[in-house]
Amino acid sequence: MTDKKALSDFANTHTVLNQPMPLQGHNLYAGDTALREAVTRNGGxxxxxxxxxxxxxxxxxxxxxxxxxxxxxxxxxxxxxxxxxxxxxxxxxxxxxxxxxxxxxxxxxxxxxxxxxxxxxxxxxxxxxxxxxxxxxxxxxxxxxxxxxxxxxxxxxxxxxxxxxxxxxxxxxxxxxxxxxxxxxxxxxxxxxxxxxxxxxxxxxxxxxxxxxxxxxxxxxxxxxxxxxxxxxxxxxxxxxxxxxxxxxxxxxxxxxxxxxxxxxxxxxxxxxxxxxxxxxxxxxxxxxxxRGVPAIIEMVSTTRFDCMIGSSGGQRQAVVQAIYHASQRSAFGKTLIDQPLMQNVLADLQLEVEGSVAMTMRMARAFDHLDDEREKLLMRLGAAVGKYWICKRTPHHAYEAMECLGGNGVIENFITARLYRDAPINAIWEGSGNIQALDVLRAIAKTPAVLNNWFDELERSKGSDLRYDRAIAQLKNQLASMDDIEYRARHIVDQLALTMQSHLLMQTGNSAVAEGFIASRLGAQGIGNTGTLPVGVDVKAIIERGNPLTIA
Structure with a gap:
């Protein structure tokens, strides 16, 4: 017959170790360097x-x-x-x-x-x-x-x-x-x-x-x-x-x-x-x-599309918050996850996506504040469609990669990453799916050519700062110079409109680590690969630190 002491020993199978506590009680604004800087830079x-x-x-x-x-x-x-x-x-x-x-x-x-x-x-x-x-x-x-x-x-x-x-x-x-x-x-x-x-x-x-x-x-x-x-x-x-x-x-x-x-x-x-x-x-x-129903309701639709940019940027941010926090609290193979080079590559790449999304969203918010200025109105006309297309479409894969950082926990419903992943496609589909946004960009350019000239005038402010950026703008202009198969090529064109604008805005912030990492991985010779394929030389630690929810400036 088994005695009471033996039963007690069998009942205690293990102690829960190396599992991060839920992230809560933190200040979402104070810990978000990219957002704080963007608010100040854009007049807020x-x-x-x-x-x-x-x-x-x-x-x-x-x-x-x-x-x-x-x-x-x-x-x-x-x-x-x-x-x-x-x-x-x-x-x-x-x-x-x-x-x-x-x-x-x-x-x-x-x-x-x-x-x-x-x-x-x-x-x-x-x-x-x-x-x-x-x-x-x-x-x-x-x-x-x-x-x-x-x-x-x-x-x-x-x-x-x-x-x-x-x-x-x-x-x-x-x-x-x-x-x-x-x-x-x-x-x-x-x-x-x-x-x-x-x-x-x-x-x-x-x-x-x-x-x-x-x-x-x-x-x-x-x-x-x-x-x-x-x-x-x-x-x-x-x-x-x-x-x-x-x-x-x-x-x-x-x-x-x-x-x-x-x-x-x-x-x-x-x-x-x-x-x-x-x-x-x-x-x-x-x-x-x-x-005139479409012109009447398009006033509403253009604003909801802008909010899709905000919502998807926020979803990206929350995904990074969870990934960086988890990696900073969990160890594997004798080292904290956040200190392992390959994880650093992934986390920094996830944060770079947020940096570009926040920069573009808040720049369009500034344009929204100044629609009485014709240049800002033109920027918003094209930027709402480009931003809605690009940011919302990047979010589902971004959510998945952040979820993977948590391993098996990431797909469990009482971890927020599972919900972020399920919600991620919504903004890309609603209020005009990807093809609708790309065609809207073409329509805007055809109807009001000044929107494209104004877009390039904005990009011109960073010309000469990076050869890869200058090359990308030149290639984009060449692609737009021909109308052959323009609808077939529309998504690629909008991709480049978004990436060059994000690169420009990040260079304007003056943060060399972020701008270099973004351009090297998005406009560089290797192009955009899977998350975590940043080239050697990117200052991943500085980028991750900007995304760390527990870093208070």
Whole structure:
């Protein structure tokens, strides 16, 4: 018979060693050298104290936990109440609402509109970059609400009624008429089954009712955040494709017949409900001019695309945070991971991607702040499409490589890297996939040749600083000089537009380690390889130190 002491010995099989504790309680802004420098460089220095405050909030364990909860407990659709009345209710976990409340209370949906000043978009972009590292799914309605303002402003009567509530910093998730609320969120409905990004193929119709309102009949294949208080939607009138503001409830307190058919079951972005809807005679009001629906809603789309740049840059940053922290806390083969040369190559390469993404995103935020300047407006016109294409498309592989740094733990759902990987493709696909962005760049160049001249004028500021950079610009100009097979070559052209702009911006920062590492690995003779193939001579330790979340300047 085995005695008690022997049983006790068998019960204690091992002590947990060499496993890093969860990273929490750190300041996401203070530990992000690239972001801090970009904020100052682009005119957001006045927001430093507020960003330091918010960086500390975003690192708190309770907010990190809410991000996990909002993804674990997915939204659930409740079409009818218990006695059979149609309610089209989507129920979320309380953590989702808490994250929404935090984002809106910080003005992520409104600050540059309610307090416009130099650097307003820069500071808002930096704050949103911090916020989305906690949880990205709920950012969809935050972004759409923010982006709706330029479109709704096209119709003064709607703007006067709706914008004060849209820009209010409260959050009211209740399922009731907008007339009874002081704070509203706005969604968007463009995509239909038969057309996808080709919105001119939309079949939803809008018929005037004679009192300035319209009746919409049709469907939308993707309507995210269906609990928003109203949606900007495209529909066909006798004049052509037009844009409408469609409320979830009618002003008389009856339910507007926007009927949710089901929620999408998505690979990522699972905290955010995305739905298929049918419009069964829904009430809507014209936004902008009839027949000019695309120009009206493109005001919103261009802004959501900019937020995709912010969100994907933030996702890259959070992935690097996890990879560098893990590597600094875990040992293998007798040495800490972060001290091993091959891991240093990988980590530095991951950080270089963030450096380029942050530099480009914040430069476009500065342009957003100065759209009254024609050169900045031209830069933003091309930069939003180029940046959205490149940064969002680089993020999925970046997330995977960071996940691999954690080994098997990286793919486990209670490690944030698994969620970052699942969410990474979303921004690349939504708001215009890669091909749509590349074609939009070609369209912009063809319609307004000044956008390309202005782009090269910006790049000219760094000419002569690096032979590889000068050579890349010359090659890009040669590629653009010929229109032969231009659509076939569009992705490669946009790749080079992005890489040369990022190289220029990084050279302008004056950090030689970052600029040299980026250019050598992105514009050098070997071209872009797999992550962790930086050439010999790059100052990997200096680059990693810039990305270390525990390094406080």
């Amino acid at each position: 220095h006045w927001g430093e104290e507020d960003l330091q405050r918010y960086g500390e909030i975003c690192g708190r364990p309770e907010w990190i936990e809410r991000g996990f909860q909002a993804n674990h407990y997915k939204p659930e659709f409740e079409p009818h109440d218990r006695v059979g009345n149609r309610i089209d209710q989507v129920n979320y976990h309380p953590a989702y609402h808490q994250l929404m409340q935090l984002g809106l209370s910080e003005g992520l949906h409104s600050a540059p509109w309610t307090d416009p000043k130099p650097g307003a978009h820069v500071v808002r972009a930096a704050k949103y970059y911090l916020h989305c590292q906690v949880e990205s799914g709920h950012g969809c309605p935050v972004t759409m609400t923010f982006a709706s303002v330029p479109s709704i402003s096209l119709t003064p009567a709607l703007a006067n009624e709706w914008l004060p509530k849209i820009t209010d910093r409260g959050y009211d998730p209740s399922n009731r008429p907008h007339t009874e609320k002081s704070a509203l969120t706005i969604g968007m409905g463009m995509t239909e089954k038969q057309g996808g990004s080709d919105v001119r193929a939309n079949t939803t119709t809008a018929t005037p009712l004679g009192d300035g309102s319209y009746e919409l009949v049709g469907h939308k294949w993707f309507t995210s955040a269906p609990m928003c208080d109203a949606f900007l939607m495209l529909a066909q009138t006798e004049v052509g494709l037009s844009c409408f503001l469609v409320p979830r409830w009618r002003p008389d307190g009856t339910k507007n017949p926007i009927q949710v058919q089901r929620l999408k079951s998505k690979a990522g972005n699972v905290s955010n409900a995305s739905s298929e809807i049918e419009l069964r005679g829904a009430l809507g009001w014209l936004v902008g001019e009839e027949g």
